[in-house]
Amino acid sequence: MSDLATNTPPDEAVIEVRDVRYAIGGRTIFDGLDIIARRGRITAFMGPSGTGKTTLLRLITGMAHAERGSVRVFGDEVSTMRSQELFALRRRMGMLFQNGALLTDLDVYENVAFPLRAHTKLPESLIRQLVLTKLHAVGLRGAARLMPVELSGGMARRVALARAIVMDPDILIYDEPFVGLDPISMGVICRLIKQMNEALGITSIVVSHDVQELSEIAHDSFLLSGGKVVAKGTPDELRRSDLPEVRQFMGGLADGPVTFHYPAPDYAKQLLEEAP
Template identity: 45%
Template structure:
């Protein structure tokens, strides 16, 4: 694990509220992510984890507060500036989002073809290097239909780092993986963060693997930031929400049902009419 207390934040949320239309998903969120850190954003299903990722990439703007990436206020960026900022980020999407008509090599090479003028020789070297980092150099020629789900997740990981981003966002990187692939993927995230000296954010609800590699953990729920701290600090927490989440207890403050919202009430009234 890396100590980054003195590093300026690559991504910073200050007193941020996020939502869609009139519905606020999260309120008063403050968090910092520095270079060299693996930060886990955790919470139950529907707690707002992916909303945080969308805000970090500028897909949605804060209802309140400030979000800065690389020292820039995201809400003040023009479309061209926002595009330039996103090129400094890598995103591993929840379902991988690979192009099924392209082979493994071309999937990883896609960002290089879109954003650089690299020669084919240079591109081959870079892509094979990134595939080697995820253990799939010899699978470069295979079609996506010819590889397993776990391998596809690693191809998507190689694509997310091919431009050597300064910030990598992983949306549920452990979902659907077998125990071996899960452990390998978790260690890859840690190793790549160290190797690239970037910042990594994991959106997840997988406690054991995240706690093995994370420097800092933020837990969201009930529409707010419940707590944050190192894995050791959270393991020792007596907060009922934290204890229920970490240990998967059926009884506690975490509600199973999605909360009733004004939008739902309006929809239901229209249905009844």
């Protein structure tokens, strides 16, 4: 764990997003977004599909920059960082992508060893120990020599998790970690996220719309809708909320502030029109 992580008080804000506006292709994604993730806690960003959850991760990791407002990680403004500073920041972060994003020309072992080989000059024996330790932690030590194409979706995500923690990051970011998984794999990933947080004290950011799973692991939750945070609190607090956006999302209701139909001309009129 880094000096900064050990020298800061437990509840210090590690990620601060203040009054952020971000638009892409003329479409406003965020306007007045405020979010805080505190050290050592699991923070969940929830919201309907297309609400900009993954975009928020891009802003936090410096892959996209806000038009207005501030995005601070460890107290440093991300948007003004130069590429070397961004790379230094990212070395303190691990990220689990939706599809795992394993390097397809490398086997499981080499995928996990990749960050170590890229950033350190550790002897091969030590790299081996670290890689096997991390693979053991996710239950895939025996799959070390399999290629990514031979893994199931759940296994690929566990390998990606082992790769994400191999450099002992201060922040772990999970982008839709439960998508497309069977209930067993989902439970395994859920338990691993919790274990990583408790055993390693890692600040965890989980982006998802799986309310049930997040309720089990998240300490803090932010519900995003319409470009800003519409509700925050623990998952239980969100569940008790009277706000229509929150009730619709937590209850999985088709009708509510988020409309089922994409904006379209009058249905009957369009049906009666001649085909172009």
